[in-house]
Amino acid sequence: MTYALHIAHLYGNLMNTYGDLGNILVLRYYAQQIGVDITSEIISIGQDFDDQKFDFVLFGGGQDFEQEIVSVDIQEKKAALTAFIENDGPVLAICGGFQLLGQYYIGANGKRIEGIGALPHYTESQVNSRFIGDIEIQNEETGEIYKGFENHNGVTWLGENERPLGKVLSGHGNNNQDGSEGAIYKNTFCSYFHGPVLARNHNLAKRILITALKRKYPDQAADIDQIAHWDDDAIAGF
Numbered sequence: 001m002t003y004a005l006h007i008a009h010l011y012g013n014l015m016n017t018y019g020d021l022g023n024i025l026v027l028r029y030y031a032q033q034i035g036v037d038i039t040s041e042i043i044s045i046g047q048d049f050d051d052q053k054f055d056f057v058l059f060g061g062g063q064d065f066e067q068e069i070v071s072v073d074i075q076e077k078k079a080a081l082t083a084f085i086e087n088d089g090p091v092l093a094i095c096g097g098f099q100l101l102g103q104y105y106i107g108a109n110g111k112r113i114e115g116i117g118a119l120p121h122y123t124e125s126q127v128n129s130r131f132i133g134d135i136e137i138q139n140e141e142t143g144e145i146y147k148g149f150e151n152h153n154g155v156t157w158l159g160e161n162e163r164p165l166g167k168v169l170s171g172h173g174n175n176n177q178d179g180s181e182g183a184i185y186k187n188t189f190c191s192y193f194h195g196p197v198l199a200r201n202h203n204l205a206k207r208i209l210i211t212a213l214k215r216k217y218p219d220q221a222a223d224i225d226q227i228a229h230w231d232d233d234a235i236a237g238f
């Protein structure tokens, strides 16, 4: 059986803070270890997002300036992106991407930047301050620890049916108050972690890869469980 996954890198030419593209490179590297072919394309301003065409979506972070531009265009893709998310499509949204999947983000200049509201969270602004630094969280379902680097003005509040990607062990997270970092809704994973997040957290990369494979090849679940292992020691040296 040959497996292949096609990735949409949403606004990859505008939203790619601290090399969020690296998440795709990491997924491809891991996929190669288990014989899975990965292709990707950037879907940006003025281009359709076809929810039937993709097996995974990466939506990276960005500056407020780029977010304002993307905020306008993404409304055209709102229905298809929402359908993809609702149909259990796997998504990884980082920082600015995380904010734009939610209801809105108030930029550092106080201007409201509309999201698509596919997820219910919303993001406020802090005055003359940013959350910057190393961060560590623990996923409450798996117990896994994830490490990353955060740099954001936004202060995010999760909504109903969203659970955090993890509980903050050190650092700031979504809002520096409720101990949450990121969000999980269906197969959509959101985080403020740059790094890129999947390079530093191979457990999460594995979870996303397996999720995408099982969704695309539901009849091969047992086979996917069989192939979806890699040598953690070898990967640690990556």
Ligand SMILES: NC(=O)CC[C@H](N)C(=O)O
Binding pocket: 017, 060, 061, 062, 063, 064, 067, 094, 095, 096, 097, 151, 152, 153, 154
């Ligand atoms: N790193 C980012 O993607 C930043 C997102 C947003 N511009 C903020 O400052 O909160």
